[in-house]
Amino acid sequence: MSDILNQLDAALSERRHADPDTSYVASLHHKGLNKILEKVGEEAVETVLAAKDVDADPASREALIAETADLWFHSLVMLSHLGLDHRQVLDELARRFGVSGHEEKASRRS
Numbered sequence: 001m002s003d004i005l006n007q008l009d010a011a012l013s014e015r016r017h018a019d020p021d022t023s024y025v026a027s028l029h030h031k032g033l034n035k036i037l038e039k040v041g042e043e044a045v046e047t048v049l050a051a052k053d054v055d056a057d058p059a060s061r062e063a064l065i066a067e068t069a070d071l072w073f074h075s076l077v078m079l080s081h082l083g084l085d086h087r088q089v090l091d092e093l094a095r096r097f098g099v100s101g102h103e104e105k106a107s108r109r110s
C-alpha cells in the first residue's frame with residue numbers, strides 16, 4: 001500500500017509548484033489552506049453519505065471506495081501543504097497498533 005502512497009506523495013511535492021491551470025494539486029495550493037480544508041470537509045461528508053447507502057444498495061460500494069479515495073487524496077494534499085506526509089500518519093498508526101482503543105482512552109484519565 002505504501003508504494004502508491006510514496007508515489008503519490010512524490011507527485012504531490014512535484015506538482016505543488018506547477019501551473020495551477022494545468023495541475024489540480026497546484027491549484028489547491030494556490031487557493032490556500034482554507035480551500036484545501038473545505039475540500040477535505042466536503043469529501044468527508046460525501047464519504048459518509050456514500051457509506052450510508054451501502055446497506056440498501058450494495059452497488060454503491062464502488063461510490064464509497066471512490067469517495068474514500070477522494071478523501072484520502074485531499075487529506076494528503078492537506079498534509080503536504082503543512083509540510084507533513086503520509087509517513088507520519090502511518091508511524092502513528094503503527095505506534096497505536098495492538099493498543100486497545102478502550103485501554104488507550106482509560107490511560108488518558110489516570
Ligand SMILES: N=c1c2ncn([C@@H]3O[C@H](COP(=O)(O)OP(=O)(O)OP(=O)(O)O)[C@@H](O)[C@H]3O)c2ncn1[C@@H]1O[C@H](COP(=O)(O)O)[C@@H](O)[C@H]1O
Nearest residue numbers: 008011012015018022023024025026027039042069070073
Ligand atoms: N489522485 C488524484 C486525485 N483524486 C481526485 N482528484 C481530483 O479531485 C477533484 C475532486 O473532485 P470534485 O468533484 O470534488 O471537485 P470539483 O467539483 O471539480 O471541485 P470544486 O471546483 O467544486 O472545488 C477532481 O478534480 C479530481 O480529478 C485527483 N487529482 C489528482 N490526483 C493525483 O495527483 C496527481 C497530480 O495531479 P495534477 O496536479 O492535476 O496533475 C495525479 O497524477 C494523481 O495521481
